[in-house]
Amino acid sequence: MEPRVTLITLGVADLPRAVRFYRDGLGLPTNYKDGDPIAFFDTLGTKFSVFPLAELAHDISPETKPCGGGFRGITLAHNVHAKEEVAAVLAEAQRAGAIIVKPAQDAFWGGHSGYFTDPDGHYWEVAWNPLSPLGEDGFMTLEP
Incomplete structure (x- = not known):
């Protein structure tokens, strides 16, 4: 494996709220449009995205259960x-x-x-x- 991280995706409970936080609040550039299933943000060197938590867990495996709050390590x-x-x-x-x-x-x-x-x-x-x-x-x- 080459030493590179190309994308970091966070599972979120409310995609539009997360977009407002990262795009409008922190100013991260994105091409997200209302209704898109995922939001990608441009950052220096690595793409960053937010995706509904349940869908992210299902993408890993239908048996994967999303975890709730608290420190996730x-x-x-x-x-x-x-x-x-x-x-x-x-x-x-x-x-x-x-x-x-x-x-x-x-x-x-x-x-x-x-x-x-x-x-x-x-x-x-x-x-x-x-x-x-x-x-x-x-x-x-x-x-x-």
Whole structure:
């Protein structure tokens, strides 16, 4: 397998609500039209999508049962260029309907971060990491 993630899909309870959150609230670009069965968003390097949870579970297998809320053992991260941007992005997410679960603060690993959950309870970290800065192209550089 080549080392590449091409698409991340989140199962959501209410597709139009999720589209409003990510498109209108956070400003992620999409070609979604009302009534489409799935919404794809353009992000740097990886596509991001939201799809009804029950249909996503069924796509895996008819026996797969969707799980409800709570921490599901996965987080998504949005890294920023500067420490001050962490609080600004968290505030933007909150205005869009997110719940802030950890406000912006210095992190044990030497950076600055905070967490929010989207309307379906998916956890997002917003982070500034001076040891893994974003390049001009927007990609994170992992220092050895």
